[in-house]
Amino acid sequence: MRVKYISSVLLILVALTTTDVFGQATETDKTPEAQYSEMVAEFRAEQLQLSKSFRETEDKAEQVKIRKRMTTMGLDYSPRFLQVATDYPDSKAAVDSLVWIVQMGNRSGSRDTGPALKLLAENHVKDERLASLCRVLQRTITADVQAFLQVVIDRSPHRDARGIACFSLAYQMQKTAERTPGNQAKAEKLYQQVVDDYADVSYLRGNLGDRAAGALYATKNIGIGKIAPEIVAEDLDGVKFKLSDYRGKVVVLDFWGDW
Amino acid sequence: MYPHERSLVKRLAGQPFALLGINSDRDREVLKKVMEEQGITWRSFWNGGSTSGPISTKWDVHSWPTIYVLDHNGVIRYKNVRGERMDEAVDALLAEMKKSK
Numbered sequence: 001m002r003v004k005y006i007s008s009v010l011l012i013l014v015a016l017t018t019t020d021v022f023g024q025a026t027e028t029d030k031t032p033e034a035q036y037s038e039m040v041a042e043f044r045a046e047q048l049q050l051s052k053s054f055r056e057t058e059d060k061a062e063q064v065k066i067r068k069r070m071t072t073m074g075l076d077y078s079p080r081f082l083q084v085a086t087d088y089p090d091s092k093a094a095v096d097s098l099v100w101i102v103q104m105g106n107r108s109g110s111r112d113t114g115p116a117l118k119l120l121a122e123n124h125v126k127d128e129r130l131a132s133l134c135r136v137l138q139r140t141i142t143a144d145v146q147a148f149l150q151v152v153i154d155r156s157p158h159r160d161a162r163g164i165a166c167f168s169l170a171y172q173m174q175k176t177a178e179r180t181p182g183n184q185a186k187a188e189k190l191y192q193q194v195v196d197d198y199a200d201v202s203y204l205r206g207n208l209g210d211r212a213a214g215a216l217y218a219t220k221n222i223g224i225g226k227i228a229p230e231i232v233a234e235d236l237d238g239v240k241f242k243l244s245d246y247r248g249k250v251v252v253l254d255f256w257g258d259w
Numbered sequence: 260m261y262p263h264e265r266s267l268v269k270r271l272a273g274q275p276f277a278l279l280g281i282n283s284d285r286d287r288e289v290l291k292k293v294m295e296e297q298g299i300t301w302r303s304f305w306n307g308g309s310t311s312g313p314i315s316t317k318w319d320v321h322s323w324p325t326i327y328v329l330d331h332n333g334v335i336r337y338k339n340v341r342g343e344r345m346d347e348a349v350d351a352l353l354a355e356m357k358k359s360k
Contacts, residue, residue: 205311206311210316214316214317214319215319217317217319218317218318218319219319222318222319222335223335224335224336224337224338225334225335225336226334226335227332227333227334227335228327228329228333228334228335229317229318231281231304231314233304233305233306233313233314234304234305235302235303235304235305236282236287236290236291236294236302236303236305238305241302241304243279243304243333244333246277246279247331247332247333248275248331249275249276249277249331250275250276250277250328250329250330250331250349250352250353250356251276251277251278251279251328251329251333252264252267252276252277252278252279252326252327252328252329252345252349253279253280253281253326253327253328253329254264254278254279254280254281254324254326255280255281255283255306255314255315255318255320255323255324255325255326256280256281256282256283256303256323256324257282257283257284257310257323257324258284258290258293259284259323
C-alpha cells in the first residue's frame with residue numbers, strides 16, 4: 001500500500017515537471033524561464049533522493065518522516081515560484097510557476113494557492129494551459145477555485161478551457177448542493193451549458209458532452225430520496241436480471257471491482 | 260471490503276435483504292475464481308468489462324467502490340456508507356420496513 005502511495009505521488013509530481021525542458025542558464029543574467037527550470041530540477045532531484053532513501057531504509061519511523069517530507073516539500077518551494085511569477089509577470093515562466101504552485105498546493109494545502117489563482121485570473125486568463133489546470137482543480141472545492149473557474153468561463157478565448165471550467169464548476173456546485181441550497185440549480189444549469197455548447201471538447205478518455213450528460217442525469221435522478229433508476233443487465237454468468245426484481249427488500253448496491 | 264460484506268450477508272441471511280454488485284472487472288472468468296477464493300456469494304450486474312461501462316456511466320460513478328443503500332421501496336436512502344455505518348443503515352431500513360407493515 002505504502003509503496004503504491006509513494007509511486008502515485010511520484011507519478012503526479014514527475015508529470016508536473018515533464019512539460020518543460022531544463023534550462024542551463026549561466027549564474028549571471030538568468031532568464032525567468034531558466035530560473036523556473038532550475039527550481040523544477042531542484043525539486044525533482046530532492047524527490048528522487050527522497051524516494052531512493054525511502055526504498056533503502058527499513059526503519060518505519062524514517063519512512064514516515066520521508067513520506068511526510070514528500071507530501072509537504074512543495075510548500076517550501078512555492079514561495080520561490082511565486083517570486084518568479086511576480087518579478088516577471090509577463091513571462092511564460094510566470095504562468096508555468098503559477099500553475100506549478102496551484103497543482104502543488106492542491107496536494108499539500110499551500111497558502112500560496114489563492115494568490116497564484118488570483119494572478120492567473122488577472123494576468124493570464126488567455127493562456128491555453130489553463131484548460132488542463134481547470135480539469136485538475138475539479139475536486140478542489142474552495143471559494144478561490146470557484147472564482148477562478150468563473151473568470152475562465154467568462155473570459156478565456158479558448159473554447160476547451162471554458163468548457164472544462166464550466167464542467168468543473170458544475171461538479172463543485174453539485175457536490176455542495178446539500179450544504180448550500182441553490183447550488184443544485186446552478187449545477188444543473190452549468191451541466192446543461194456544457195451539453196449545449198461544449199459537447200465535443202475532449203475530456204480524459206471521452207468528451208465533455210457525455211460526461212456532463214451523465215452528471216446531469218445523475219444529479220437530477222440519482223440521489224438520496226429518489227427512486228433508484230432501473231438496472232437491467234447480465235450477471236457474471238450471462239443471465240439477465242433487473243434491480244426491480246429486488247423490490248420489497250433492502251438492497252446494498254456496490255459498484256465494485258477486484259483491483 | 261470483502262470480509263465486512265461477507266459477514267453482513269451472513270448475518271442477514273433469511274432477512275429481506277440483498278447485497279448486489281455492479282462489477283467492472285475486465286475478465287469474468289478470472290473474476291469468478293477470485294470470488295470463489297474470497298467467498299463472494301452475492302450476485303453482480305456485469306458492467307461490460309470496463310469502469311466506463313453502461314451502468315456506471317448512467318449512474319455517473321467515477322470512483323470505486325461507490326455504495327448506495329436502497330429501502331424496500333427502491334428509494335435511495337444512503338450513499339457511500341462503509342463498515343459499521345453500512346450495517347447501521349441496513350438495520351435501520353429493515354426496522355423501518357417491519358414497522359410499516
